Amino acid sequence: MSSVATAPVVPGSLRTVASPWTLGPLHLPNRVVMGSMHTGLEVHDDGGAGMAAFYRERAAGGAACIITGGIAVNDEARGGPDFAVFGVGGADERFRAAVQAVHDEGSTILAQLFHAGRYALAAGLVDRDGRPQRVVAPSALPWAAARGVVPTAMTADEVERTIEDFAEAARSARAIGFDGVEIMASEGYLINQFQSPLTNLRDDEWGGSPERRRRFTVAVVRAVRAAVPELAVTIRLSGADLMPGSSTDDDVDALVHDLLPLGLDGISVGIGWHESRTPTVQAAVPHGAWLAYAARIARVVRASAHPDVRVIASNRMTDLRDGEAVLQDGLLDAVALARPFLADPALVSRSVAGRFDLVNTCIGCNQACLDRSIVGQPVSCLVNPRAGREIAFPARPTTEPKRVDVVGGGPAGLAAAVDAARRGHTVTVWEATGRLGGQFDLAALVPGKEDYAATVRAARAELDQRGATIHLGRRATAADLADSDAVVVAAGVVPRAVDVPGADLPHVRSYEQALREGVPEGTVAIIGGGGIGVDTAAFLVESPDEERRAAEFGARWDLEVSDAVVGDVPQRLPAAARTLRPGHDVTVLRRSGKFGQGIGITSRWVAIGRLRDAGVHMVGGVQEYLRIEPGVLWIRDEHGEEQAVPADHVVVCAGQERALSDGHDATPWTGDEADGRPTDGLVPGLQDAGVPFAVVGGARDARSVDAVRATSEALEAVRRLAP
Structure with missing residues (x-):
């Protein structure tokens, strides 16, 4: 397998990414697809308002085509309690609101048709008739996270019914107003399970040989295409399962050949199973690590009798300059980014305008997105705590501009400052050290975490653009803040010493x-x-050198890692100074x-x-x-x-302790309990002056602080103090 060969990208140029293209009947203004993300909003009892607001911001921010989170094609297809099924519990109304919101912004949206198979976490779930949810799969083989649940092997009749359920779900999507559907056949879910000799031990027409294992995927695509002949139909296909003994490259290529005559408009290339022991989406994975797999499938398509089927690359791209590098030679048609749209809904519009410095980059931490999704908690984003909460924290400008002071320029302080500045408040940031970023500034020095510096860079660029004042190397006093309308104390943490x-x-x-x-x-x-x-x-x-780490990553996991992407966040400690x-x-x-x-x-x-x-x-x-x-x-x-x-x-x-501390930890706190206890003389001074304030993140409690909690508290505090 060869990596993608590309010419160097001219800085600031997104000529290919920003060019129009077609996906079946859809005419799209740029080549950036927002990939599928399960958010939990799909089942919120709000008439679809939350999901509509979430998708609306991404559509307004330039996403040419949005893929929904997985929509279960029947009750037993649900991956957990927060998966929607068309026709059940108001799902159609919610999705209709989301579709309308995307269309209002001039974008398009596809429904991802989903079946978890043995990956369903069905404990406590019941179907629409009140019966316990069944877990079904090609064969009765559980997986590690199934908590002892062994799936039921599907009968031949159940296989046929499930194929029709995919088709019926596509019809429902059409009735709701979706522009097309994506069939989920990757990441180890049901369709992928049928394809693999690891999970398909059948010896009937649906298994027993590579050809028969492919029949279920072919049948689903054929049925969906026949059900919605006028809509765009794509498939999310596994470029590699990354499971020893699973489907080979030749098996995947053969499946692509089987699918191409069926009228597909596009193939989005996924990677890996959830149970794979090869990292796929973590920050430690090199940018663009999986592009070679998309390129291989694209070459299969281009050499076929159906070369116009679109091929979409995905996974571990965070910057649209990455996408430009990937698309320049014309082999691949588009790029799908998912988590980067959590971090910055305006990713596309800012990038196309050449304002890469303003893009709030996904740092690949997974803490508020994937980590929450797999346990059924609401999905958000560490670097953008509004994500998934757009209704609770609307983006509209304030009607009463206030003076807002933020004490501390770490991730929590920057989250509060940027949100207040965006809404029209007059913002001042007070950072006691000589640089912004706090713990993110340190984290960016760790190999694989260089992207943390991009969050700080984007916050600084936006604060400068919006006229905020930033004091570096200056510790705020109560006298400095006496005339403030709202103070967010986000002074953060410092390393704890040891008594040894x-x-x-x-x-x-x-x-x-x-x-x-x-x-x-x-x-x-x-x-x-x-x-x-x-x-x-x-x-x-x-090594601090990403190219060297990418080579080491490929060698460790026996992969050929693409070198087609670009880096934008240099290590500040020179390599020569590293030992x-x-x-x-x-x-x-x-x-x-x-x-x-x-x-x-x-x-x-x-x-x-x-x-x-x-x-x-x-x-x-x-x-x-x-x-x-x-x-x-x-x-x-x-x-x-x-x-x-x-x-x-x-x-x-x-461990860590609060950066502001002068013995007041034992002082009884008489203010709002949600705002924490005093941390040093600053807080009593604010109390005495009657200045509204809140203490957040590590400044409130260093013992259990993490950046997700800190940024979320900062957002909530600044909205409470300065609506």
Whole structure:
């Protein structure tokens, strides 16, 4: 398999991405598709207002074509309780509102027809007749997250009924007003299950050979195409399952050949199963890692008797300059981006205008989107906490402009400041250090997390554009804020010190010092194995060069990773200043709990796996850190024995504490409990002056803070104080 060959992209040029194209009967103004995302809005009892507002903003922001989250084709097709079924519980009314909103903005929308198969999490679910939801699949094979539920193997009659259910769902989509449908046949769901020898053990007309395993997909496409001959019909196909023993490249190519004569308008190329142990969507995955698979399928299509079927690339693209690089040679027709539209609904319009600096880039953290989706929680976005909550936090300008002061320029402070500035308030940001970003500024130094700097860059660009005042290197006082109408205290956190003999020795440093200044050669012991400790270890053993990491990623997973995308966020610590070391020189120590605790559930296993692959020592169950001496850290291990850990350098990653603190933690808080307790003299001063304020994020509670909570609290606070 060869990677996509492209010419260098002229900075600021999106000639190909911004060019018109057709997808079956649809005439689209640009080549950016908003890929399917399950949000939970599909089942909100609001008449579709929330879903309509969500899609409206993305359509207004330039998405040429929007694919809905998966819509189950029958009751047993639901992936969980927050999946909609046409004709059930007001679903048609909700989707009709969403379709109208997209059409009002001049865009188009396709309904994704979905069947979870054995991936259904049906515990406690009932069908429309009140019976427990069945879990069905080609064969009675469960998967790890099914909580012991073994699916029922579908009978031949049930297979035929399910094919008709796909067709009937397509008819419902047409009646509601959708412009087309996408058939979900990727990511390990039912149609993909029929294709794979791992999950299809049948020996009837629907299994037993590669040809028969492909019959279900062919039958579904044929039935859907016949049901809606005038609509656009696309399929989301698995370019590679990334499951040992599953379908081969030749199997996928043969399936493409079978499908092309059936009247498909487009093929969107997905990658991987949810149970695959190959990372696919995490921040550690190189940008554009999966483009080679879309390119291979495109070459199959172009060499066929149906070369005009559109091929859409997807996965791990965040910047439309990535899309330009991918599309320039004409092999691929469009790019589908999903999570980037959570981060910035105006992604397309800002990029086409050449304002890449304003684009709030998806950082690939998964914390508020995928991590929530798989447990049935409402989907949002860490860097855009309005996502999925557009009704609660409308974008309309304020009718009463106020002076809004934000204390702290980290992710929470920036979220509050940008939201207030967008709505017409006069905003001032007070940042005690010399740079914006806070913990994001540090995170951007970790290999694979460079995109965190883009969030800070976009916030700064927008605040500048909207006339906000930014004070760097200046700590706000109560006197500075005495005339403010609203103050959001988002001063954030600082590294916590440890009370261990020798902690004041010169070879001991905080994680902030380690990330900003580097760590000289020699062995390193990291005290603390939570998310920050894991990130610090990655900083020590992984290259800051994305091209090198992409090559290493491909070698590790036996993949050919495309080099067609562009990078836009350079590492601020020069590579020459980095001292990379072999993993066995680094030891991460933890008292209790999981290594990487605090990292999202879809990303933690990747982060820990990278360290294990590098040979990093991971020591859990530490009973006590005894003392630090030159060259060694003494601990009491899980067996109560004293052990010497080699440590030419010690990095402390033992948690965080509030940046503002002068002993007021014990002071009773008499204000709004939702706003937290006083953190230093600033807050009592604001109280005494009668200035409305709120304390959010790490400034409110450093013990359990994460960026999702911090940015969400900041948005809620600024809306409460300055509507």
